[in-house]
Amino acid sequence: MVELKTDASIDAMYEAGQVVAGALTAAQKAADVGVSLLELDEVAHDVLREAGATSPFLGYRPSFAPTPFPAVLCVSVNDAIVHGVPDRYRLRDGDLVSIDFGAELGGWVGDSALSFVVGTPREADLRLIETAERALAAGIEAAVVGNRIGDIAHAIGTVCRAAGYGIPDGFGGHGIGRRMHEDPSVPNEGRPGRGMRLRHGMALAIEPMVVAGGTDFFHAAPDGWTLKTDDGSRAAHAEHTVAITDAGPRILTAR
Ligand code: MG
Ligand code: MG
Numbered sequence: 230m231v232e233l234k235t236d237a238s239i240d241a242m243y244e245a246g247q248v249v250a251g252a253l254t255a256a257q258k259a260a261d262v263g264v265s266l267l268e269l270d271e272v273a274h275d276v277l278r279e280a281g282a283t284s285p286f287l288g289y290r291p292s293f294a295p296t297p298f299p300a301v302l303c304v305s306v307n308d309a310i311v312h313g314v315p316d317r318y319r320l321r322d323g324d325l326v327s328i329d330f331g332a333e334l335g336g337w338v339g340d341s342a343l344s345f346v347v348g349t350p351r352e353a354d355l356r357l358i359e360t361a362e363r364a365l366a367a368g369i370e371a372a373v374v375g376n377r378i379g380d381i382a383h384a385i386g387t388v389c390r391a392a393g394y395g396i397p398d399g400f401g402g403h404g405i406g407r408r409m410h411e412d413p414s415v416p417n418e419g420r421p422g423r424g425m426r427l428r429h430g431m432a433l434a435i436e437p438m439v440v441a442g443g444t445d446f447f448h449a450a451p452d453g454w455t456l457k458t459d460d461g462s463r464a465a466h467a468e469h470t471v472a473i474t475d476a477g478p479r480i481l482t483a484r
Contacts, residue, residue, distance in 0.1 A: 309457050
């Protein structure tokens, strides 16, 4: 069941989305050579506390997870694609970092992610990140009233495949609102003109993930959470929470 949001609810979701945007900006700013992933989690947690918001990540336990998620921020470094658990690892020069964050404020949830390089970037990593961002932009551009879910999926997939990258099989975006994961699912690859029709008041988290090695396969790290590329190549992730409105897509987690 897809819940359509009222305009007032979308405004409330924007407030939650701005907490997410602020936390991601703060965490990215803090991410430097020698800083630990736990320290980044603490920076994001401070933003939550200051906003009077709570974390939909902390304690989250989907069916695949062996333990509740222990942090407010997912930090996925280099060959980690998504769901990285913050630990004592200290960032090194040239690390490709993806951070994914959610906040719940006033009963509404926002969810967003971005990728960046710490220190001196490699050309290949910048191209990977730029592609994830371009795929996200293409997906958002297709998130208009009258289009279908498949149009978003097709737009994302086309950008990623044209760049020669892999798309982790079975992971993608989702409806969002009072809960972080609602219907419908928003795949990162698909056929145009297929799937649910988009209507004013739908809210979606759109989130392309790209793998440099071109493979769609991945495995879970021993922690049971972190998804890693099978070929050891690097991955990038970009995500925004977007409301579909008669006036066009509204990015609720815009930074
Ligand atoms: Mg997310
Ligand atoms: Mg998400």
